[in-house]
Each structure stands twice: as structure tokens, then as C-alpha cells.
Amino acid sequence: MSSTEATNKTPVVAEKTNTKSAREESVLQVERRDFVDLVPEKRPRAQSLRGFDDCYTDIVDYIVRCTHKIWDERDVGLIYTHYTHNCVLYNALGTMYNREQVVHDTLQRLVAFPERRGMATQVIWNGNDVDGFYTSHLVTGTGRHTQHSHLGKPTQRTFVTRTVADCMIHENKIYREWVVSDNMSVMKQLGLNTDVIAYDMAKEQFDKGFRVTDIGENRRMVGQYPPEMECDVSIAHTDTEEQCLRWLHEIYNRRMLGKIKDVYAPNVQWHGPLLKELYGQAAVIHQTLALIGMIPDGAWMPQHICSNPCDEGGTKVAVRWIMEGHHLGYGELGKPTGERLFVMGMSHYHIVKGKIIDEWVVYDHLALLAQIKLGQMEE
Incomplete structure (x- = not known):
């Protein structure tokens, strides 16, 4: 399975x-x-x-x-x-x-x-x-x-x-x-x-015989069509989860990074990979752009979402997601290699009054670097 x-x-x-x-x-x-x-x-x-x-x-x-x-x-x-x-x-x-x-x-x-x-x-x-x-x-x-x-x-x-x-x-x-x-x-x-x-x-x-499987396009866009306007929210269990999936689809798949200023609070705290602790909407835009820019053909796909009302107020939301594409842009992994990349990511959000006030996101640049080297070994 x-x-x-x-x-x-x-x-x-x-x-x-x-x-x-x-x-x-x-x-x-x-x-x-x-x-x-x-x-x-x-x-x-x-x-x-x-x-x-x-x-x-x-x-x-x-x-x-x-x-x-x-x-x-x-x-x-x-x-x-x-x-x-x-x-x-x-x-x-x-x-x-x-x-x-x-x-x-x-x-x-x-x-x-x-x-x-x-x-x-x-x-x-x-x-x-x-x-x-x-x-x-x-x-x-x-x-x-x-x-x-x-x-x-x-x-x-x-x-x-x-x-x-x-x-x-x-x-x-x-x-x-x-x-x-x-x-x-x-x-x-x-x-x-x-x-x-x-x-x-x-x-x-x-x-062990494992190889990077490059399947070509990732279905973010089909043929010459733009990305889909609406995302699939069938995995959501609540209205808040559904809304969160719509926000993330807009930002990651439609590349509408301006949406971040609408859905993140001005005093948002962002806790990211490489132990980065950043503050404010501009930092979130920059770090989101850094991931998309490194894999500019990447498709962001949610795998699971769940949430709980929070004692601190608002709702905590957890999203497990993947991003598939190719190393076509500069970033933490250095010069673009064109190798296929598979990002497995986890994000936790604290949403209060319709705004994200905290985001914790984890994915592993070391695993991505190993994927690049595995693809180069095959070549």
C-alpha cells in the first residue's frame, strides 16, 4: 500500500x-x-x-x-x-x-x-x-x-x-x-x-540497488494549463482545516506569495529548517520563496491534516505534505543540478482569529543533498 x-x-x-x-x-x-x-x-x-x-x-x-x-x-x-x-x-x-x-x-x-x-x-x-x-x-x-x-x-x-x-x-x-x-x-x-x-x-x-525515479512532470500543471484554481480539500475534517489547505495551495502551487500577508499575522513567528527562528510576514515570504525557488517546478501535495482547539486560544493544525520536482534553482543546496527531488515535510500552524501566528516547519536539506548525490551516482 x-x-x-x-x-x-x-x-x-x-x-x-x-x-x-x-x-x-x-x-x-x-x-x-x-x-x-x-x-x-x-x-x-x-x-x-x-x-x-x-x-x-x-x-x-x-x-x-x-x-x-x-x-x-x-x-x-x-x-x-x-x-x-x-x-x-x-x-x-x-x-x-x-x-x-x-x-x-x-x-x-x-x-x-x-x-x-x-x-x-x-x-x-x-x-x-x-x-x-x-x-x-x-x-x-x-x-x-x-x-x-x-x-x-x-x-x-x-x-x-x-x-x-x-x-x-x-x-x-x-x-x-x-x-x-x-x-x-x-x-x-x-x-x-x-x-x-x-x-x-x-x-x-x-x-542496495535503489535509484532516483524521475517520472517527469508532477501534475502541478497539465499540459499548457495553469495550476488549478481550487485545491482538493477532501482530507479536511473541519472548516479550519479546509481553509488552511486552500491557503497553502494558493501560496505553494499557484505561487501567490502575496497571500502570506493576508493569512499570516504581522507578528508571526516562523520556526524552520536549519533551526531558523524568524519573525514577521517578510521572513515567511522569503523562506517560502527559498523552498519554491530551489524547486521551481515543484508540486506541493498535502497527505494528511488534523487539528485541535488550543488552550492558548485558536486552533493548532498539523499538515503532512510532500513536494516533488527538480533541483532547478539556487538555494541551500548550491548550484542547480537538475536532479529529481522529493521533499517530505511536516508543518504545524497556530491559527487565531483567522491568522497564522506561529508556524513550525520541518524538512531535511541533508536528505535532499543525498538525493542529488544518488542521482549523480546513477549518471
Whole structure:
């Protein structure tokens, strides 16, 4: 099953609405709570969780607590009870097709960064314990490179990074997951040669027989027609989600970057790849243009969207998306190479009174650089 097909089977929450339900009222939110309040010891179960371990009180508690147990408490074996044997994990340069691969990858990462701590920044979710849950978990990671690993000898440098993990969960087990990390930022903070690392990543894929598939046009425009005026909003569950998809289609596919001044607040904060922290509409326009300009024929395609009313006011929206095109413009990846590029991205938005006041976006320039090198190896 393709990721797109999987997306179409994700849990559906009822009618399109913006009303905060009792179900969502009782579920924990991350932003204002300390960690001990997110994984409470004596809190009664606040949400129906058929088939989940007794320690979990709601779906946010589940994803925060089990992530902490696996990564911070080093209970890696918990993966055996929290992932199905045939789980599929997607990232920007490769896919894992079973639970044992997830265990192996987790062990390797812990070897390199034993001091790493992943702090939940946001969890946006939908679904229920009958159809299954979908969670989008934004994590801010900190640590230090202290051990010999696949990255070579330790540099002793510290790092900060952002990761988003989208999970499909049923009865205590994750059966499909999408993970996007800002790996380029980490490598730069550690002082490592990103060209060498990207080459090694590409060589590993090349030796396994993987190749970049260039399918030509990406259907953003058909023939000599302009981009479609209207976007497909069938994956939206609420009016806010539908409106958000329309905004993003207008900006990314129709290239109407002036729309940003209409839908972003003047004091918007933008938290982006390479650990950029920027402020204001002009910064958002510039950084959005930087991605589109690097892949000027790129088609932006949403894969999943979910949202929750927010204790801080307004609504938090999570969008998983891809962009496909070719490296035809200058940018963070240097001189255009013409190679096919596939961007897997995650965006979280905080929308208040019809304006975006915060955006967190994660995609990985290191994976894009590795794709370029993989295409060059094939040539």
C-alpha cells in the first residue's frame, strides 16, 4: 500500500466543525504543561483507549510517555509492544518495513547521542480507539555528540534539533509512521562535513540497488494549463482545516506569495529548517520563496491534516505534505543540478482569529543533498 493510499484510510473524525468537543476538552495539551504533568502517575483515564496499556490516560499521554520510555529511559524493547511486527516507517531517504529495523535504528542513534533528550513541543491528533488514532508529534531534541558511531569519532559538540513524527496507532501499537528530522542542522552544529555524510547516505542506498525515479512532470500543471484554481480539500475534517489547505495551495502551487500577508499575522513567528527562528510576514515570504525557488517546478501535495482547539486560544493544525520536482534553482543546496527531488515535510500552524501566528516547519536539506548525490551516482 502506498503512503497516499494509507492516508486515505486514516481515522476520520466526524462532521466538519470547529466546536471543541468534550472528548478534546479532557485530553492533555503539551504547550503549557511540565513533563511530570504530561505523564501523570494517578490521573484517571480521560479518554476511551480500548486495547491500550493501563498506564496511558489519553492519546497525548500515550505518545509522550512511550517516546520518553523508549528514548530517555532506554527501554528500547518497548518497541516490541508498541509497534506491530510489520510496521512501516517512512523518511525522506529510505523506508523501514518491520519492527526489528526500528529497534536497530533506535539503538544506533542512542549509541551516537546517549545524552539526547527529546522534549514534546506539540501533539496534534485526531481519531478514536475504534477506528484508530493519528498523532503528529513535534519534538525539540537536545544533546551532545560523545560517542564513536556511524558519524565517526565524537566531536563533543552540543546540538538542538526539531523532529516531527506522524503515527497511525491502533490498540497500543503504531503500525505506520512518518518521521522528518532537521538532520542538516545537526551535522552543521557538530561541525561535520555534510557533503561527505550525504555522499555516504547516497552510497548506502546505491549499493542496495535503489535509484532516483524521475517520472517527469508532477501534475502541478497539465499540459499548457495553469495550476488549478481550487485545491482538493477532501482530507479536511473541519472548516479550519479546509481553509488552511486552500491557503497553502494558493501560496505553494499557484505561487501567490502575496497571500502570506493576508493569512499570516504581522507578528508571526516562523520556526524552520536549519533551526531558523524568524519573525514577521517578510521572513515567511522569503523562506517560502527559498523552498519554491530551489524547486521551481515543484508540486506541493498535502497527505494528511488534523487539528485541535488550543488552550492558548485558536486552533493548532498539523499538515503532512510532500513536494516533488527538480533541483532547478539556487538555494541551500548550491548550484542547480537538475536532479529529481522529493521533499517530505511536516508543518504545524497556530491559527487565531483567522491568522497564522506561529508556524513550525520541518524538512531535511541533508536528505535532499543525498538525493542529488544518488542521482549523480546513477549518471
